Amino acid sequence: MDPKEFLTKHVKPGQEFLAGLISIDMVGHSKQAGADREKSETKAALEGLLKHELKNELAILLTWQGDGGIVLFDISKGCDELILFADRVRHLVPLFNRTKSILNKLPHRQEIILRIVCHAGSLVNQNGEPGELAGDALNLLAKRDREICQPGYVVLTSEIYRRLLPEFQERCLFTNEHPAFGKIYTLDGKTALCSLHYNDRSSNNLKEWITATRQQRKFDRLLYFAYTNELLYDFLAYDLEGLEVKIIARNWVAEHHDEEVYNKILLQKGSEIDIKQRQWFKSDVIKVRAKEIYEQASKMGKPLDMRFYDIPPMFNGALLESHSDSSAAFVGIIEWEEFPEEGGSPYKLEEWPAIILDGRDRIHAHFLRYLSSRFWESWNRGLTYEQVCKEEEKDEIMKPAIIGKIWKFDDLPYLLVYPCRRVSNRSFPVVAFEDLTATRLVEGFLNEYQVKVKQFNFELPEVLQGNWFPQEAEAKINDWPGHVIYICTKSLPPSLVESLLDQGFEYDVCAVGTDTPYLQHRRRKEQVLSSPTDQDPPEPRDYSLIARFRRQGRSGYGYIFAGIRAMGTWGAAEYVTDRSNLQALAHLVRDEQFVAIIETIFNPDEHRIAETRLHLAPEYFGK
Structure with missing residues (x-):
C-alpha cells in the first residue's frame, strides 16, 4: 500500500493507533567489498524486493536509508500477517543471494545477511507523513534493535508474541529478556537457513569461495580438511598470503594398508568385478604432495603445517577462522563406494556437494564450533610428516616380506611349548617367570599378525637323563599341524636334539638340567659358551640360541628360543619380537634352517632386560 494512502485513509492524521514494526537492515554493509555502484544497486534491489512483497499487505515501508528501513503493519487484528511477512523475507534472502549479477551484484560471491526485528506499540499519525510518525516503540526499535537482533533470523518482542495465534507462538523460541524490550523470542530459532553447492x-568452487570470503571479511587461519590433497596443494601452498594454513590429510601408511587389502579383494573377485578396473593407488600421491607443499611453504616462509590422520576420510573442505571469533566454512562429505565402476579409491569427490556456513548465523556458529572441534581432534591425534615417515620405516620392517624371512606367516597355527615343574608345598606345577614372560612376548607378537597361537606346557620329571621327555607330551607336539616354538632348553625332547645334530646343527646343548649347562660349537670345540651368571663374581648377562628348522616328516617349522639360563630365554624372546632386530637378522639369514647366538644384558635392580644383541652370526645346517 502507498504510504500516503495508508496514513490518510486507513489511519487518519492525528490518530493514535497500534502498529506492528519490522526493522530490516543488512549486516556488515559498510565492510562489503566492491564498487559503490555494485553496493548501491544491490541495496536498491533489496528495497525493490521488499516493496514488491508489501503490495498485497496492509503495511507500508517507511523511509529506506540504503541498507535498511522499517516496515509498518496494521496489527489491529493481530500480528500473524506481520510474522508471515517477516518469515517470508528471511526465506527470500537465499534466493536473492543466488541471483548473482541480477539482484545481488556484489562481487566475489558475497552474500547479504539481514537483521529482522519485530516490535509493536502505539504510534501517533501527526500529519500523514511517514517521517512524522511518533511513538516510544518506533524510537526504541530505531535506536536499540541491534541489542536484540540475531543475524539471519526473525526476532520478536513480547509485544508481538502475545498477539500471535498459538500455532505461531509454538514456533517461537524464548531467547532472553531485555530491560527495554522485555522478553525476546526467535521465530524458528532452532532452524537455520543454509545453502548447498x-x-x-x-x-x-572451493577455491573461489576461499578467495571471495577472505575479501569479504578478515580471517587469520584456514583449516583444511583433505583426503589426498592432490587437487588444492598448489593453491594452499602458493595463493593464500597472510593466512596461517593448517591441513589434515590421510596418513599415507594407513592408506597403503587399505590399498593392499582392497586391491587383493579386487583381484580375487575376478569374474564378479571387471579386473581391468583401476586398482587403488593414492598413498604415493599423498606423500608426494605433502613433501611438495612443505618444501614450497618453507621456501616462501609461509606459516603452513600438516598432520596426517589414520581413520577413513570423512570431510572435505575449508574452515576459515579469525581471532575475533569470526568463522565460515565450505565443507562436504566424502562419498564411499565399495567397488567403484571406474575403479580406484572407494572414497570419491566427484561433483561433491558442500554446505556453506557463516558464523554470523547463531546456529551456523554452533555448527562451526563442532566442525572446528573435529578438525582439532584429528590434528591432535594425527602425526607430523616426519612422524609418518618414521612410521613408514617401521611399517617396512613389520611387513611379512621382511619378517617372513624369520617368521612364517602361512596360515598355519603356532604351538608354544614350555616346561613346568613340581614344587613342594604348591598344589599345582609352576612355570619359571622368565619362561612365562618369553611365552607371552612371543604370543603377543604373533597376535599382532592375526596368527593363531596355542600354549602347551608339560611337567618336567625330577631327573633329566636319557630319554627323559614325557612321551605323551612329545606325541602331542609331533601331531601338531603347524609350527612349533620351543621355549628354553628344557622344552627340547632328546629325540629332536638328536635329529637336529644329525642334520648338522652347529651347537650342542650340554648338561641340561644340571647346575652348569653350556653351549659348545660342534666343529670349533674350543668355542664354549657358559652363562656369565655362573662366573665368580656373577655378571647379569646370558647367552641363548635362536634357531629355525623344518619339522621332519611334518608340516611347518620348528623354532628354538633357549637361553643357557632362564634370563637368556627371556632375552631371546625379546630379540625375536623386536622389529629392528628382525630386520637386521633378516638381512643376514640366507637359508630356511639357521642357528645364531644372542647375548642378553639384564638389569637385576629393576628385573628387566636392558639389551639384547646378536653375539654370533647365523650358521646354516641341513639340505
Whole structure:
C-alpha cells in the first residue's frame, strides 16, 4: 500500500493507533567489498524486493536509508500477517543471494545477511507523513534493535508474541529478556537457513569461495580438511598470503594398508568385478604432495603445517577462522563406494556437494564450533610428516616380506611349548617367570599378525637323563599341524636334539638340567659358551640360541628360543619380537634352517632386560 494512502485513509492524521514494526537492515554493509555502484544497486534491489512483497499487505515501508528501513503493519487484528511477512523475507534472502549479477551484484560471491526485528506499540499519525510518525516503540526499535537482533533470523518482542495465534507462538523460541524490550523470542530459532553447492572435481568452487570470503571479511587461519590433497596443494601452498594454513590429510601408511587389502579383494573377485578396473593407488600421491607443499611453504616462509590422520576420510573442505571469533566454512562429505565402476579409491569427490556456513548465523556458529572441534581432534591425534615417515620405516620392517624371512606367516597355527615343574608345598606345577614372560612376548607378537597361537606346557620329571621327555607330551607336539616354538632348553625332547645334530646343527646343548649347562660349537670345540651368571663374581648377562628348522616328516617349522639360563630365554624372546632386530637378522639369514647366538644384558635392580644383541652370526645346517 502507498504510504500516503495508508496514513490518510486507513489511519487518519492525528490518530493514535497500534502498529506492528519490522526493522530490516543488512549486516556488515559498510565492510562489503566492491564498487559503490555494485553496493548501491544491490541495496536498491533489496528495497525493490521488499516493496514488491508489501503490495498485497496492509503495511507500508517507511523511509529506506540504503541498507535498511522499517516496515509498518496494521496489527489491529493481530500480528500473524506481520510474522508471515517477516518469515517470508528471511526465506527470500537465499534466493536473492543466488541471483548473482541480477539482484545481488556484489562481487566475489558475497552474500547479504539481514537483521529482522519485530516490535509493536502505539504510534501517533501527526500529519500523514511517514517521517512524522511518533511513538516510544518506533524510537526504541530505531535506536536499540541491534541489542536484540540475531543475524539471519526473525526476532520478536513480547509485544508481538502475545498477539500471535498459538500455532505461531509454538514456533517461537524464548531467547532472553531485555530491560527495554522485555522478553525476546526467535521465530524458528532452532532452524537455520543454509545453502548447498555442487563442487566440480577440481574443487574450483572451493577455491573461489576461499578467495571471495577472505575479501569479504578478515580471517587469520584456514583449516583444511583433505583426503589426498592432490587437487588444492598448489593453491594452499602458493595463493593464500597472510593466512596461517593448517591441513589434515590421510596418513599415507594407513592408506597403503587399505590399498593392499582392497586391491587383493579386487583381484580375487575376478569374474564378479571387471579386473581391468583401476586398482587403488593414492598413498604415493599423498606423500608426494605433502613433501611438495612443505618444501614450497618453507621456501616462501609461509606459516603452513600438516598432520596426517589414520581413520577413513570423512570431510572435505575449508574452515576459515579469525581471532575475533569470526568463522565460515565450505565443507562436504566424502562419498564411499565399495567397488567403484571406474575403479580406484572407494572414497570419491566427484561433483561433491558442500554446505556453506557463516558464523554470523547463531546456529551456523554452533555448527562451526563442532566442525572446528573435529578438525582439532584429528590434528591432535594425527602425526607430523616426519612422524609418518618414521612410521613408514617401521611399517617396512613389520611387513611379512621382511619378517617372513624369520617368521612364517602361512596360515598355519603356532604351538608354544614350555616346561613346568613340581614344587613342594604348591598344589599345582609352576612355570619359571622368565619362561612365562618369553611365552607371552612371543604370543603377543604373533597376535599382532592375526596368527593363531596355542600354549602347551608339560611337567618336567625330577631327573633329566636319557630319554627323559614325557612321551605323551612329545606325541602331542609331533601331531601338531603347524609350527612349533620351543621355549628354553628344557622344552627340547632328546629325540629332536638328536635329529637336529644329525642334520648338522652347529651347537650342542650340554648338561641340561644340571647346575652348569653350556653351549659348545660342534666343529670349533674350543668355542664354549657358559652363562656369565655362573662366573665368580656373577655378571647379569646370558647367552641363548635362536634357531629355525623344518619339522621332519611334518608340516611347518620348528623354532628354538633357549637361553643357557632362564634370563637368556627371556632375552631371546625379546630379540625375536623386536622389529629392528628382525630386520637386521633378516638381512643376514640366507637359508630356511639357521642357528645364531644372542647375548642378553639384564638389569637385576629393576628385573628387566636392558639389551639384547646378536653375539654370533647365523650358521646354516641341513639340505
